[in-house]
Amino acid sequence: MTTARRDDSVDLSAQKSEGDLNLSPRRAEWQARALDDPTRRLLEEDARYFLHQSLSTPCLNALSGCDGIYLFDLAGRRYMDFHGNNVHQVGFAHP
Structure with a gap:
């Protein structure tokens, strides 16, 4: 390859x-x-x-997950997704 x-x-x-x-x-x-x-x-x-x-x-x-409007990076910091563009990257946290 x-x-x-x-x-x-x-x-x-x-x-x-x-x-x-x-x-x-x-x-x-x-x-x-x-x-x-x-x-x-x-x-x-x-x-x-x-x-x-x-x-x-x-x-x-790099994102590790999300909860509602919040995104979490690998270091555990929380970000509010004002733009709404990251939904397709981390999903919607469905179990």
Whole structure:
């Protein structure tokens, strides 16, 4: 089996903080400060195997579950899903 690899030689400097692509220094600083080691390892594994679209931002965090309007990350932090877009990612917690 062959593994798809991202082409890091493409110059995306003009789009590093715009649109769906955000590779800005602030994002990197936030991830270094906010993510614990298990989350960081999971996101690195995702980036290794998941084929990202041309303007697809790498995952910002990893979710472990949900309860009503709240989402939980791997570190146990709770987020209110104001947008309602994460329902398709974590389901609706049906037993």
